[in-house]
Amino acid sequence: MRRRDLMKGGLAIAAQAVLPMASAGAAPQTKIPYGSAVRGDALVDDPDYRAALIEHCNLVVPEGGLKWDTVRPSEDRFEFYEGDKLLAFADQNDMKMRGHTLIWYASMPDWTSSIRGKSATEKALGKHIDTVVGHYKGKLPSWDVINEAIAEKPTKSDYLRPSLWLDNMGKTYIDTAFRRAAAADPSAQLVINEYDIECVDARSKARREALLRVVRDLRDRDAPVHAVGFQGHLKGQLEIDKEGVSSFVAELKAMDVDVLVTELDVIDNLLPADETLRDEAIAGRVTDLLQAVFDVAPPTAILTWGISDKYTWVPMYFTRDDGSLNRPLPLDRNYKVKPLMQVIDRFAGRS
Numbered sequence: 001m002r003r004r005d006l007m008k009g010g011l012a013i014a015a016q017a018v019l020p021m022a023s024a025g026a027a028p029q030t031k032i033p034y035g036s037a038v039r040g041d042a043l044v045d046d047p048d049y050r051a052a053l054i055e056h057c058n059l060v061v062p063e064g065g066l067k068w069d070t071v072r073p074s075e076d077r078f079e080f081y082e083g084d085k086l087l088a089f090a091d092q093n094d095m096k097m098r099g100h101t102l103i104w105y106a107s108m109p110d111w112t113s114s115i116r117g118k119s120a121t122e123k124a125l126g127k128h129i130d131t132v133v134g135h136y137k138g139k140l141p142s143w144d145v146i147n148e149a150i151a152e153k154p155t156k157s158d159y160l161r162p163s164l165w166l167d168n169m170g171k172t173y174i175d176t177a178f179r180r181a182a183a184a185d186p187s188a189q190l191v192i193n194e195y196d197i198e199c200v201d202a203r204s205k206a207r208r209e210a211l212l213r214v215v216r217d218l219r220d221r222d223a224p225v226h227a228v229g230f231q232g233h234l235k236g237q238l239e240i241d242k243e244g245v246s247s248f249v250a251e252l253k254a255m256d257v258d259v260l261v262t263e264l265d266v267i268d269n270l271l272p273a274d275e276t277l278r279d280e281a282i283a284g285r286v287t288d289l290l291q292a293v294f295d296v297a298p299p300t301a302i303l304t305w306g307i308s309d310k311y312t313w314v315p316m317y318f319t320r321d322d323g324s325l326n327r328p329l330p331l332d333r334n335y336k337v338k339p340l341m342q343v344i345d346r347f348a349g350r351s
Contacts, residue, residue: 035059105163
């Protein structure tokens with residue numbers, strides 16, 4: 001039997017004993033902006049989706065509309081239609097919009113495969129950041145400058161993810177990206193964004209340590225990194241390392257680096273089929289993460305990677321074997337509030 005099947009069976013048998021339920025906890029005193037990633041097609045085609053964003057969010061971020069493969073159809077052409085459309089929606093509804101993402105290893109257009117050498121790569125990086133951040137200067141309060149720079153399984157000598165940027169510029173690409181972003185918009189919060197840094201497992205611990213190493217290195221060179229983004233794609237079957245997360249946040253705060261939660265959802269393919277149990281387990285995982293952060297300092301924002309289970313990336317990679325639909329987000333497929341939204345509202349100071 002596969003380890004995955006063993007884990008699934010154990011969870012199904014002892015769900016209430018193994019998985020934490022959402023608890024009341026201490027209500028935060030500070031109001032925290034809450035927002036969601038937004039799909040451009042759904043924003044246009046689904047009026048209920050628009051209404052849910054308007055009702056629940058005061059912050060939005062494009063799910064894909066500002067990634068390289070959308071913004072850069074060719075080396076000399078920039079396309080801002082998706083980003084501008086979402087910004088107009090945000091402005092019309094008294095919301096703010098975050099920028100995601102300037103430098104990533106993925107979602108790169110085919111033409112970038114011809115970029116070779118340090119000089120050409122640095123030129124491409126600078127042109128992109130100068131143009132994109134410059135286009136939105138003064139309009140977006142926060143940018144994910146670097147996304148997912150940490151290796152999948154980092155070691156002390158090999159802790160950064162291979163990419164066009166690392167392969168051609170070395171680790172200085174991170175420093176360069178932050179400096180160019182700060183020059184393009186000195187008022188923006190500049191974030192390094194990462195996933196799988198919160199669970200009770202050796203890999204998450206190693207990834208936290210590698211990320212701290214990167215942030216310390218940036219701060220030692222006075223690079224303008226302002227915050228770390230917990231993506232928060234939580235694995236429902238794994239406990240949150242509450243002590244580890246709090247210690248991590250404390251170390252960041254000691255360097256005057258803030259924290260925000262940027263892509264929160266719960267991957268539920270190994271959680272029980274019963275929707276009530278599953279929703280409570282999901283809410284419990286998020287409670288544990290947010291409480292561990294708030295125990296040190298409130299995040300500057302909380303965003304989920306989508307607002308409704310109707311539009312989520314999770315089943316693309318984590319389809320449930322029992323055939324039931326994934327439920328990773330604050331609202332169900334019919335836009336009904338779930339326990340996860342109640343947890344977010346409480347931590348955001350909205351209930």
